[in-house]
Amino acid sequence: MTYYTTRRRILGFASVVALTGSLLAGAHSQASTNLPPHSGGVLPQDRAAPSAGSHFWEALALEPKDAWSRLRANFQWQDQAHNERVQHWIAHYQANPQNIIEITERARPWLAWITEQVEQRGLPGEIALIPFVESSFDPRARSHRGAAGLWQFMPGTADALGLRRNGAYDGRLDVVTSTRAALDYIELQADQWYDGNIKLSLAAYNAGAGTVNRARNVSLSRGDAGDYWSLQLPHETMHYLPKLKAIAAIINAPDEYRVTLPEIDASPGFASIPLTQPLNLSEAARLTGVSPDTMADLNPGLIGGNAHPNHTRALLVPVGREQALLSRLENRQSSPSNTASEGSYVVQRGDSLSLIASRQGVSVEEIRRQNGLEGNLIQSGQVLDIPQRSLAFR
Incomplete structure (x- = not known):
């Protein structure tokens, strides 16, 4: 299913146009505003495509035993060699195994359901671990900048995405509502600015599309690839994807990294x-x-x-x-x-x-x-x- 097919099904084409216009004036927790026009240049898609050679027996996948096996089955970025930035965070997490245990335990109510939502959209399974980086899987987390919730939405971005807030309810803290909004946002930015490149969309999720687009223009002008790894971005954003890939690598092979993960059922709790x-x-x-x-x-x-x-x-x-x-x-x-x-x-x-x-x-x-x-x-x-x-x- 293409991105536009998905978006038309969820919001309708007119709603997408309105949402895109709203997001031009506001972004995520550390995002800047005034997003510049798309700079051009086609980058590889990050979504996995079904194999044309798949046959009946290959389609008969066994039911996952737990949430972790279901998550691993949806990983798409584990076949790439880890660069120095990723290795740095793998070492950091290995040195603090108790931190991983606490955060993954906090993920217990939500992990299977979020993985299911990511899976249904054909997104990399690693996306389900963004709350690990953003909020340590704490739905009530708040940053000093004003971001809140599992996905750390700023008020302006929450408003643009239709997350209601008043004295009795905050949609940013509502895990179901905010998760759907976050995945919509990641898909929308990937298509709007980056020809479906999810990694660049994640950078924009953290720093704002304006910041990423400017860095990408500089990269392309130097003759570089213009992908995430070739960009000069703010310090936090330079480490955003490495953190995500590091924790995914550990979850993909916990025995290798001597980490014990809590047992979480494969179905939403x-x-x-x-x-x-x-x-x-x-x-x-x-x-x-x-x-x-x-x-x-x-x-x-x-x-x-x-x-x-x-x-x-x-x-x-x-x-x-x-x-x-x-x-x-x-x-x-x-x-x-x-x-x-x-x-x-x-x-x-x-x-x-x-x-x-x-x-x-x-x-x-x-x-x-x-x-x-x-x-x-x-x-x-x-x-x-x-x-x-x-x-x-x-």
Whole structure:
């Protein structure tokens, strides 16, 4: 599938044009703005092409045993000799094996799902390890520059990519939403500026396309290849791809580098359920039968612990627990009682926010803030979270 086919399927051609225009004025965490025109020159594609000689038996691949084997099966850059920059970071990571163990353990909830998303797009499997370099696989990571989340999006880039942010929700911290946006962004820049060259797109992801394009123009003017390895870039960007390739090399052959990786299942460890009514994460945890910390860790984009359909359309739960939560939410929604559960209220005909606030002993503004409401419009049957002053939500 070509890049444009993928993008038209995901966003539509008109949306791609609008997104490209927005990104011209803003970029990623360390990105510069004012992206110059494409400098020309065709570079090799980084995507793997299916072999024309493949036959039926070669297509019968065994199911991967774990997330690591699935990830390795999608690596595309492991057949290249490691240059000095990559060797430097391999030595660095080897000297700090505990750091690798901690970060890969932190990747446990997300690695299989991210690998699946990368695989579906035909991108190099190494892309799934970008959060290792960007955020040490911490969905709540924030940089002093203002970048946030697993993929470290700056506010301007997040806005251009449609990642919503408000006082109750930050799409940069939402792993599912931000991962899809990051992969869209990498593909978009690769096609827009670099004829599909993913390595140059990753450099632009870190430093901004303007910085990379200027360095590439200089490289081409000297008669160099104009690929990532021939560019003079900011220090951090010069080491961005070497770090990524180094950690991928270690994961590709952990025994060789004397590193023990945690066991992670090959299938995603979470399920997504549709969110049709406001729900406090503590209550969701109780209904699902998991700890509040587990529910919060799976839904880091929800600030303050309240899920609302106005902010996000899905809630993540541990795999295998989704049916229990769905059935209990259905029972709660069909209950004839005005009080759906402790701390929530079902709107009745004739209710207003001021009337509900008066009855519940809270202010209208508190109800608005708790439920992500911007005005006074409510509907019969709607479930509102009521702020509890005697027992604070955790």
